[in-house]
Amino acid sequence: MNPGGAGAATATPGKRTLVEAARADRRTLSGAAWCAKYPTGKTIADLRDASFKADVQAFHDAMVAAATPANALHISISATYRPIERAHLMHYCYNVHSGAVSVAAANAASAAAGIAINWDHGNDATSRAKAGEMVTGYAIAFAPALVSRHTEGKAIDWNLTWTGSLRIAKKGESHKLDCTGTGTSSANLHAVGASYGVHKLATDPPHWSSDGH
C-alpha cells in the first residue's frame, strides 16, 4: 500500500498544510499492484445473480447427466462474475492510459464508486504510464465496460466440447435433441440452454448470459 500521492498534494487543503493533506489521503496510487485485487470468478458458484446461477447449474447438470462416456463431455469455465470494482479499475486504467479520461475525472469517478485509488502521480506522463501498467497487468485488448452481464453476475464464458451426438432435452421436455458440434456451433444446444434461461451470444463463442447480451 502506498498512502497518499501527488494528487493529494495538489488538492485544496483548507487550513491544513499540503503535507498534512497528503498524510490524510488514504488512497493508493494506481499501478500494477491493483490488478490482483477483486479477482474475476471462474466457477458457477461465483455468479452473484441467484436466479441465473441456478439456471446455469441446472443447465450444467442436465448436460452432465445427458452425456455418455463416449461423448467425453468437457466443460471449461473461463469467467463468470466480474466484481464491479474490477470492471471499474479496468475501465479507468484503459481510459486514463489512452488519454480519453483525465486523472481528475477518474479520481472523481473512483471516489464516487468507493474505490480508494489515486490516478494522479503528479504529472500526466507518469499517471498515464502507471495506468498503462494496469492495462498490461489486466491484459486488456478491448475497451472494458463499466457494467456488463458479467458484472451483474448474469453471464458465463465457458467452452463446451464433446464427441459425437449429445442427446439432451429442453427443460421440462422429454424429447431429446441431437446436439452435434460444440457449445459454439450447436444450435440445438443453444435452444436447450435457452430453455434453462441461459442464452448464447452468437458472436462470442464462449459467452452465454441471462439474455444473450
Next chain:
Amino acid sequence: MLAAWLAACGGSSTPPHGSPVTLAADQALGWLGVAPRSSPAPGDWLPAGPSSVVVAMPASGLTAGTALSGVDTAGHVARLTAGAPSKLAYGCDQNRLDVVALSGARLVPGPVWLLPANAPATWRPAPVAIAPLGTASQAHRRTAIGPLALDLRRIDATHGTLAITRPGHTMFTQPFERAAIDGAPGDPLDLRGDGVAIPVPIAAWSLGADGPILIVLRVASYEGTHLTPILVEAERAREVTAMASYLYSCAF
C-alpha cells in the same frame, strides 16, 4: 515435391509462376496458426510465447509429432513439428488458451498457413500484398489483395457487407453485424478502424501465379479474435470453416 520446393525456398518464398492451381472440392488445406511474439505487446491480439506457431483448439487432425511446413506473412517457410495439446497464457484473468504448439524456427508474428503433409506438388504458396485503396471513410473501406479488391460497406449503425471482387466480377459477399452486448459503446460502425465485427484482411497467400488465394480476415469480437479464412479460386470463393479459429481473450 512440395516439401522439396519449400526446402529450396531457404526460408523465403519466391513469387509463384505457372498456371492456376486447381483444388478438389474436398482438398484439405491444412491449418491456420499464429506465430506468437517473443514478448507481450499491450493491447495486441497476438499471443506471446516461445513456440514457433500455435494453433487454437480444436485443431482437428493436428496430432502430436506431425511434421509439416508453415508459411508466414512474409513468405518465410519453416519446417515445424506439432506438440501435444497444451495451455498458453493469453488475455485477462489468467486466461489460458488451449492450443497445439509447434516447434521450429521462429516466424514473423501473425498468421501462418500450415500446409497439410500431403499437399499437392503444384502448390507454391507465396504471400500476396495487402494495401489500402483510396482513403477509407466511416461507411466504406477498400483494400487491394493482389488482383482482388475487398470492399466493406456500412448499411446501418451495426450492419455492413463484405465483398471480394476481381475486376468486373464479384467473387464473394457476406453480411456482418455488430451484435448488441450490454455495456458496449453504441457508436455506429466505423470502417476506418478495426473495431468489433469489422473484417480486416491481415494475411493472404497465393498457391500459384493466378491463385487460388487464401485470405485471412481478423474479426474482433467483444471477448476475443476470430480468424476467418476465405479461399478465392478462379470462379468461386468460400469461407474455409475447417481452418477458422477463435482466440478467447477476456470476459466483457
